[in-house]
Amino acid sequence: MKKRYGIMGxxxxxxxxxxxxxxxxxxxxxxxxxxxxxxSGRPPHKRQRPxxxxxxxxxxxxxxxxxxxxxxxxxxxxxxxxxxxxxxxxATFREKLGxxxxxxxxxxxxxxxxxxxxxxxDSLFATSFLAAATRxxxxxxxxxxxxxxxxxxxxxxxxxxxxxALAISSSEIRRRVASEEPxxxxxxxxxxxxxxxxxxxxxxxxxxxxx
Numbered sequence: 001m002k003k004r005y006g007i008m009g010x011x012x013x014x015x016x017x018x019x020x021x022x023x024x025x026x027x028x029x030x031x032x033x034x035x036x037x038x039x040s041g042r043p044p045h046k047r048q049r050p051x052x053x054x055x056x057x058x059x060x061x062x063x064x065x066x067x068x069x070x071x072x073x074x075x076x077x078x079x080x081x082x083x084x085x086x087x088x089x090x091a092t093f094r095e096k097l098g099x100x101x102x103x104x105x106x107x108x109x110x111x112x113x114x115x116x117x118x119x120x121x122d123s124l125f126a127t128s129f130l131a132a133a134t135r136x137x138x139x140x141x142x143x144x145x146x147x148x149x150x151x152x153x154x155x156x157x158x159x160x161x162x163x164x165a166l167a168i169s170s171s172e173i174r175r176r177v178a179s180e181e182p183x184x185x186x187x188x189x190x191x192x193x194x195x196x197x198x199x200x201x202x203x204x205x206x207x208x209x210x211x
Contacts, residue, residue: 006035006131007093008106009077009086011043011170013052014195015064016187018168022133025163026106027070030131034072035106036093037061040084041077044119052200054078063190087120090127103128104159109138112158113146129157136167178202 008023015037023035039057051057058078065071076092077084086105093103105128112132115121124130132140140160144151168186176183178201183192196203 001031002100002102004030004032004102004104005093005097006030006032006104006106007038007090007128008035009038009040009084009089010107011051012037012039012057012061013170014057014173014187014191014200015061016168016170016173016191017185018135018166020064020068020188021166022108022161022163023071023106024068026104026131026133026161029161030104030159032070032104034070036072036074037065038074038077038089041080042083044083044085045114056194056198056200060191060194063194064188066190085119087118087124087127090124094127104131105129106131106133106161108133109135109140112140113138113142116147116150125154125157129159131159131161133161133163174201180204 006023006026008019008026010019012019019037023037026032027035039054039061041054043051055078058073058075061073065073077089080088080092090103090105097103105124107130109132112130115130118124132143134140143158144155147154173183173186176186177195183195195201
């Protein structure tokens with residue numbers, strides 16, 4: 001059996017337990033050697049809102065994954081100039097890990113439903129298969145109709161990944177921090193402490209007890 005590696009790209013602004021649960025489930029179910037977390041440098045789909053500096057998002061991801069020996073964090077998108085496109089990311093990992101392994105891009109159900117709008121989608125499928133992690137509020141049965149005539153072409157390269165239903169989102173965590181509401185148990189404590197220490201998302205130092 002070929003070695004399989006998982007790649008989980010995302011803004012991770014901030015990373016939370018939903019990301020970690022999906023990655024760990026993918027690792028176990030798909031028998032992945034490692035899962036590489038790849039924080040986006042400049043995500044093209046989020047041009048309309050400010051993004052936290054890449055170095056903060058990278059360090060939070062390192063803190064969140066440090067205790068799992070099968071998790072790795074890559075700077076490939078952060079260090080590459082321009083917008084971060086999944087096809088470019090996977091091509092880089094293909095070159096780095098070699099042609100003999102299998103690559104799996106792990107993403108959420110919401111993103112998989114928009115896949116036809118991604119840059120160089122054919123190139124992406126040529127280098128890897130996709131694992132679509134279920135998330136509350138997204139119906140993966142829409143995939144067939146969304147892909148239309150191209151469903152037969154891509155269906156064998158998409159694996160639906162059932163994960164525990166964690167209705168956690170980065171946007172909700174940012175909102176709760178700004179509103180001085182608790183975020184404990186939504187993300188690793190090390191990440192929460194980092195947020196308050198560096199004043200991210202409108203956090204105030206005296207709000208540390210909201211962790």
